[in-house]
Amino acid sequence: xxxxxxxxxxxxxxxxxxxxxxxxxxxxxxxxxxxxxxxxxxxxxxxxxxxxxxxxxxxxxxxxxxxxxxxxxxxxxxxxxxxxxxxxxxxxxxxxxxxxxxxxxxxxxxxxxxxxxxxxxxxxxxxxxxxxxxxxxxxxxxxxxxxxxxxxxxxxxxxxxxxxxxxxxxxxxxxxxxxxxxxxxxxxxxxxxxxxxxxxxxxxxxxxxxxxxxxxxxxxxxxxxxxxxxxxxxxxxxxxxxxxxxxxxxxxxxxxxxxxxxxxxxxxxxxxxxxxxxxxxxxxxxxxxxxxxxxxxxxxxxxxxxxxxxxxxxxxxxxxxxxxxxxxxxxxxxxxx
Amino acid sequence: xxxxxxxxxxxxxxxxxxxxxxxxxxxxxxxxxxxxxxxxxxxxxxxxxxxxxxxxxxxxxxxxxxxxxxxxxxxxxxxxxxxxxxxxxxxxxxxxxxxxxxxxxxxxxxxxxxxxxxxxxxxxxxxxxxxxxxxxxxxxxxxxxxxxxxxxxxxxxxxxxxxxxxxxxxxxxxxxxxxxxxxxxxxxxxxxxxxxxxxxxxxxxxxxxxxxxxxxxxxxxxxxxxxxxxxxxxxxxxxxxxxxxxxxxxxxxxxxxxxxxxxxxxxxxxxxxxxxxxxxxxxxxxxxxxxxxxxxxxxxxxxxxxxxxxxxxxxxxxxxxxxxxxxxxxxxxxxxx
Numbered sequence: 001x002x003x004x005x006x007x008x009x010x011x012x013x014x015x016x017x018x019x020x021x022x023x024x025x026x027x028x029x030x031x032x033x034x035x036x037x038x039x040x041x042x043x044x045x046x047x048x049x050x051x052x053x054x055x056x057x058x059x060x061x062x063x064x065x066x067x068x069x070x071x072x073x074x075x076x077x078x079x080x081x082x083x084x085x086x087x088x089x090x091x092x093x094x095x096x097x098x099x100x101x102x103x104x105x106x107x108x109x110x111x112x113x114x115x116x117x118x119x120x121x122x123x124x125x126x127x128x129x130x131x132x133x134x135x136x137x138x139x140x141x142x143x144x145x146x147x148x149x150x151x152x153x154x155x156x157x158x159x160x161x162x163x164x165x166x167x168x169x170x171x172x173x174x175x176x177x178x179x180x181x182x183x184x185x186x187x188x189x190x191x192x193x194x195x196x197x198x199x200x201x202x203x204x205x206x207x208x209x210x211x212x213x214x215x216x217x218x219x220x221x222x223x224x225x226x227x228x229x230x231x232x233x234x235x236x237x238x239x240x241x242x243x244x245x246x247x248x249x250x251x252x253x254x255x256x257x258x259x260x261x262x263x264x265x266x267x268x269x270x271x272x273x274x275x276x277x278x279x280x281x282x283x284x285x286x287x288x289x290x291x292x293x294x295x296x297x298x299x300x301x302x303x304x305x306x307x308x309x310x311x312x313x314x315x316x317x318x319x320x321x322x323x324x325x326x327x328x329x330x331x332x333x334x335x336x337x
Numbered sequence: 338x339x340x341x342x343x344x345x346x347x348x349x350x351x352x353x354x355x356x357x358x359x360x361x362x363x364x365x366x367x368x369x370x371x372x373x374x375x376x377x378x379x380x381x382x383x384x385x386x387x388x389x390x391x392x393x394x395x396x397x398x399x400x401x402x403x404x405x406x407x408x409x410x411x412x413x414x415x416x417x418x419x420x421x422x423x424x425x426x427x428x429x430x431x432x433x434x435x436x437x438x439x440x441x442x443x444x445x446x447x448x449x450x451x452x453x454x455x456x457x458x459x460x461x462x463x464x465x466x467x468x469x470x471x472x473x474x475x476x477x478x479x480x481x482x483x484x485x486x487x488x489x490x491x492x493x494x495x496x497x498x499x500x501x502x503x504x505x506x507x508x509x510x511x512x513x514x515x516x517x518x519x520x521x522x523x524x525x526x527x528x529x530x531x532x533x534x535x536x537x538x539x540x541x542x543x544x545x546x547x548x549x550x551x552x553x554x555x556x557x558x559x560x561x562x563x564x565x566x567x568x569x570x571x572x573x574x575x576x577x578x579x580x581x582x583x584x585x586x587x588x589x590x591x592x593x594x595x596x597x598x599x600x601x602x603x604x605x606x607x608x609x610x611x612x613x614x615x616x617x618x619x620x621x622x623x624x625x626x627x628x629x630x631x632x633x634x635x636x637x638x639x640x641x642x643x644x645x646x647x648x649x650x651x652x653x654x655x656x657x658x659x660x661x662x663x664x665x666x667x668x669x670x671x672x673x674x
Contacts, residue, residue, distance in 0.1 A: 162629070164501040164560040166520050166549060183503050183551060183558040184595035185633035190624040208626050210560045210633070212503060214520060214551040221520040223501040223547045223560070258521035287527040289545050292499070296522035296547070 002026045002317050005079030007072055009033040011171055013085030015306045022332040029079045032072040036064035051075040076101045081313050104316045109139025119200035121146035122311035126322035129315035137308045141165055142197040144279045144299040147246050155240055157229030161207040164223040165194055168216045171302055179215050186213040219259035220299040227291050234288045245330050248278040248337040259298050275303035277335050339363045339654050342416030344409055346370040348508055350422030352643045359669040366416045369409040373401035388412040413438045418650050441653045446476025456537035458483035459648035463659035466652035474645045478502055479534040481616045481636040484583050492577055494566030498544040501560040502531055505553045516552050523550040556596035557636040564628050571625045582667050585615040585674040596635050612640035614672050
């Protein structure tokens, strides 16, 4: 059994903790949190051992009547692997702590690629993380692009990818974020960080990305163009992508027109929190114009990296190869719409 | 003097009517409207002769205490040119009426290209409309793309254009339109109608377009990629585009991050209704990656076709050439931010 600690119990951390408890080869040492908010209280109800992420705030938990199992260093000491799901930049601050315990750590995509030995995507470069001490699970958007580009690259070759990422302004709980009623080039300069980030997984891929922000909270939507090195039919591409376990081809018959219905479909399917772990690619959108592939895909920013974190735990501990780990993760979570 | 009638007094029609009154070579015969709503009442306050667009509704205007100058056929009879700014599809219904009076008509971009002799953009194909009886001023998005692609095509040659149009869900007054909090591929299939529509102005241009809809009302924003036939620097492209009178390069120093600030800037400049007649291209976004040009531009869906309608009036009546007409329209409206 791999003992896993989760440092940071917000949007990603709480999902990873839940997923860890569903794995046959893992146990959850506990979770660390900075504040005794509703998420901390939910962790208590789930009987997850709760640790204070910041020593000085232990008192706040006591005042809220929440029993702590200790502080974050106790959690790290107990863990074979730590998943750091702290806000962007805090992971970098935590690195020396993980090193002092000689505990391998997984960071999230908000950290710099320079912080770690390997930037990770299960479909893209699983084996690169074998035995690494510091691994970064790339961001939701980069995860989505990596899953899509890996099979295209392998089967057809990618001459160039050009992607416009229309990003939700914030998550449903991030009430201080905008925009309201606007469409923002974000960043205004080109490329956005996503293209270079994809290159941390696929160093030789030619990709330009443009980012925008809009008043939506549910999912990101990508407008994807990939100029291929060969000229398959759209049907060929659909067949190829349909074989990928973490790509869901939204059939026309479902009459799903956007992120709202995708989330509703996930809720109806009984998924925890309505999570959509797969890239959702509109099947009718998959088109070829000469060598140019086009498609639209929706990416659930809160959850698509969760299975990747689980796979990364096995990758760094070298307890399963890519196909074994992906199969186990998919089966335990219920991936495959 | 060219006597101009405006049939349809909504978002476009009211702006065209105002613009006509500012032209030294035009006079407004009047405007036709279906309902005595706030816009009709505003027309009365401006002392525009008001005609009933539908004979059977004359009574409604009487009940609202609005004096009519007649019905739409009277307006057409008095006009040298009619600008049809009715909702999409109604223009087609009106065509036979214009023909029966032998009055040249301009339609808006919502009508089918097949309806008319020429689809028109002042920068793209002004002279094609000379003497035509039925001319379609292409839609806001196609107008924006035509203005941008014309100089690029002329100077560098366009190998292929790929554009993602992130469209506002509705205009500020269209309170029944969505989405709220969603990002919709729209249409889900590729291409959207915009690429083929650009081909009505530039028949030989290779262009693929993808459309999306988001919860915003202020402007559309385009994520543009143009693979050029030569490799200018980004600075070259900026200089080229800066010379175009209906392209506004938004300088970084203005700190304008989206459509909201663009509209606010237009209001501060005292523009009627905060209209933004120009394509607004973020200067910092203009980038070259090899032969690939990228940029972001915002398009004000309510107003960018207004100067094009004015130019089209001169084009069909053959009263000015392109450069004369564009210069007059720009000067009278105050185009050039």
